[in-house]
Amino acid sequence: MSADEETDVCIIGGGPAGCTCALYTSRANLKTVVLDKNPFVGALAITSHIANYPGVDKSMTGTELLDMMRDQAIQYGTDYKKTQVFMVDTTSEDGRKIVYTPDGIFKTKALVLATGAMGRPASFKGEGEYLGKGVSYCATCDGAFYVGEEVVVSGVNGEAVEEALYLTKFAKVIHWITNSEPNMEDHLTKTLLDEPNVKQWPKTKLIEVLGDGGGVTGVRVKKRGEEEEEEIKVEGCFIYEAGSKPITDFLTSGAVDKDEDGGIVVGDDMMTNIEGVFAIGDIRNTPFKQVVVAASDGCIAAMSIDKWLKGRKSYKVDWVHK
Ligand SMILES: Cc1cc2nc3c(=O)[nH]c(=O)nc-3n(C[C@H](O)[C@H](O)[C@H](O)COP(=O)(O)OP(=O)(O)OC[C@H]3O[C@@H](n4cnc5c(N)ncnc54)[C@H](O)[C@@H]3O)c2cc1C
Structure with a gap:
């Protein structure tokens, strides 16, 4: 395991929600890391054609669109790492959140949960009973x-x-x-x-x-x-069979508020009940599971994080009316 890494923003999940958030936080000069289990298994990655994302040709595949989103975030300074998060600790006294992966530990001021909703409910006989025991x-x-x-x-x-x-x-x-x-x-x-x-x-x-x-x-x-x-x-x-449940198994049970269907509950600024922990995209399990919505959530979270980290009273957009 490598030494601990310190970041301003750690985003778990490299789908359209995570990549959009990273694009904005990196552009706002916040040190940003995206930890992504696998760029080929999220909901956008497995979509054959993405005909309804504004501005892209209807022949574009989900993987192509996702590659472009990821590359754009990396070009603005995002550090993208392919690794699976297996645990998160949000209880440290200095307010930093600690994120555990097989490849190292990440300490972050703001944590963004963007792992989507392709998780599976334990459905094979014995699967739930022996989860964590083999x-x-x-x-x-x-x-x-x-x-x-x-x-x-x-x-x-x-x-x-x-x-x-x-x-x-x-x-x-x-x-x-x-x-x-x-x-x-x-x-x-x-x-x-x-x-x-x-x-x-x-x-x-x-x-x-x-x-x-x-x-x-x-x-x-x-x-x-x-x-x-x-x-x-x-x-x-x-x-490794796909499902349709928000992926939250790396969170300590009860730590982050969820609705009755397992979706993470956030405010208008995408912050959860835990200060400095945000949730975006399909992990919220709203009825509006669309790429454009996930990207929009990512943008809102990034601007909220920028305001929250810098202790500002208002939001700063990266364009100005002249
Ligand atoms: C078959 C299908 C077709 C669809 N078609 C369309 C469409 O035509 N138009 C449209 O707008 N929407 C479509 N959608 C919905 C759209 O793809 C999703 O709303 C969108 O991808 C959600 O983005 P997300 O970033 O929240 O999650 P995802 O795209 O699911 O990305 C989540 C990411 O998190 C990563 N991850 C998961 N667990 C961990 C972990 N423990 N550690 C680190 N990383 C982790 C995954 O590897 C993945 O990269 C479709 C969905 C499906 C399943």
Whole structure:
């Protein structure tokens, strides 16, 4: 783990909300870092065409638009890091928020939560029961616990592939459960399948995570077209299936106010109930899940942060009527 880094603004999530906020805070000369789990798995990243974002051609893909947003923020000075946040501490006495990732610890004056709403409710039998006891959504956080063990990775998206590849450094066998066809054009998928300790289970569905008092002991799976379910003995189960729930699992339970559907509650300035902690985009779980809305939230939060950090009474826009 690298040494602690100090920033003015730390943004968790590099989707349109996070990138827009970073663009504005960087332009306001605030030292800004974006910590992004994976630029290919957020809601915009997986959108095939983005026909309704003002000013862009209807042929533009979500990934292309996101790349442009990220590049623009970086050009203005944002430090973009690909890493998954697994914990946040908002209780330190000096008011700084501490953000934990497998690649280092970040201390920040203002913290922005922008992780979207692609989280999954624990829906496989046993998934919720063994979450944190062998079930994980983060190989880069938990992979090192499985040296010489057998694990399962379930899912075919880019995140599943990268995380399974990461696990090849530690686990004895990675059972890769793929219900749909993985993208065989992708070089990382090919690299993964060439690894000697990866066993792919094609057309196979995860049915149940099995365990006992000590945690996960195996999984039950079912191959398409076959009657019988099979059991695989594993110590770890890494699940990468998309969902539609605000991603807040890295926050201490009860720390930030949420509504009954799990959306983070903010004021007009995008600040949560915790001073200096802001939430923007789909993580708010409003009915208005659109790229333009996420970008707008990012802009509002950035201007609020600038005012809040500089102790100003009014907002400063970066244009002036003459
Ligand atoms: C299939 C689909 C089609 C859509 N089509 C349209 C459309 O045509 N037009 C439109 O306007 N909107 C569309 N939307 C909605 C739009 O994509 C979202 O409203 C928008 O992307 C939300 O932006 P966001 O930044 O809040 O979240 P996201 O775009 O989801 O980005 C969240 C980011 O947070 C990162 N992250 C998550 N967890 C962590 C963690 N623990 N640590 C670090 N980083 C983390 C993710 O890797 C991701 O990069 C669509 C959504 C979907 C799912």
